[in-house]
Amino acid sequence: MNKKTAPRARRDDMLSRERIIDAAIDLLDREGERGLTFQALSAQLATGPGAIYGHIANKADLLTAACDAIVARAVASPSDDATPQAAIRALALALFDAMDDHPWAGATLIQAGGQMPVVRILERVGQQISALGVPQAAHWAGASAVVNYILGVSGQNAANAQLARSQKADRDTFLAEVAIAWSRLDPAQYPFTRSVAGQLRGHDDREDFLAGVDLLLAGLVSQAQIS
Structure with a gap:
């Protein structure tokens, strides 16, 4: 025995x-x-x-720990010569790609508010916002805006990709169909949506994500310059 x-x-x-x-x-x-x-x-x-x-302890603990391992690999310290803006962009893109590779991590991160995976991201973003010279009083709001944008957009992108895979949907075909539907909307009620229908058809999710990061960074740099 x-x-x-x-x-x-x-x-x-x-x-x-x-x-x-x-x-x-x-x-x-x-x-x-x-x-x-x-x-x-x-x-x-x-x-x-x-x-x-x-x-x-339990499945929730396991999910958080698994998500933390993914985040820890993505938030490696920036190189010493990286500017704060470059460091934030690199961090954001690394997390975007990590959630694209591990679609389940996006939903787990959203449910892990205040726990170590989110703390790791907040710390890395916050250090760079401080290095930008953003006023201390604006640190929390600035870091929150950047972290929430990264988690929200990356998580939604991963969820969309996962749904498309589960339905065996072709991205180009799907976007073309949506673009056609948007172009047929009432121009009086939906002038903006109709105007961007063509851009939807060929947009790049990664590039759009980084464009949003750059908009946030521009606002943070402006705050730093005013102070």
Whole structure:
């Protein structure tokens, strides 16, 4: 009987929080949040649920930890010679790409307000806003605006891509159909939407995202110059 239980014991001994989180990320990427169960994770790690519970309290804890690992990889410190604007742009783009690669992370981040994944992002953004020379009184508002923009737009983009994949929808075809529908709207009621219908057809999500970041940065730089 001891010989039969020894292999499982050795596997459990090698189990770590980091290994569990890496396996959870792999499972989330393949199956989505619904597919992340302790039973599925136990099977992937060749261990029992009890061994996992020794490192992870529950599914919410696991999701937050997995999201934190993704964020930690994306928010590496900027190079010493990077300007604050360049550092914020690089951080924003890294997070945009991370959520595009791991679509489940966007929703998890939104639900993790005040927890470590969001704190990591807030800290990195806040340091650069301070380096820009933005007045202390405006630090919170400025950092909040940038962080909320990054999380909101990146998360929505990832959700849109995930929905398109699940429906096997072609992006170009979908955008062309929407653009045609917009161009047929009542010009008296929807003059702006009709005017940008053509731009919708060929827009680049990444470029649009960075354009929004640049608009926020322009406002922050203006505040710094006024002070």
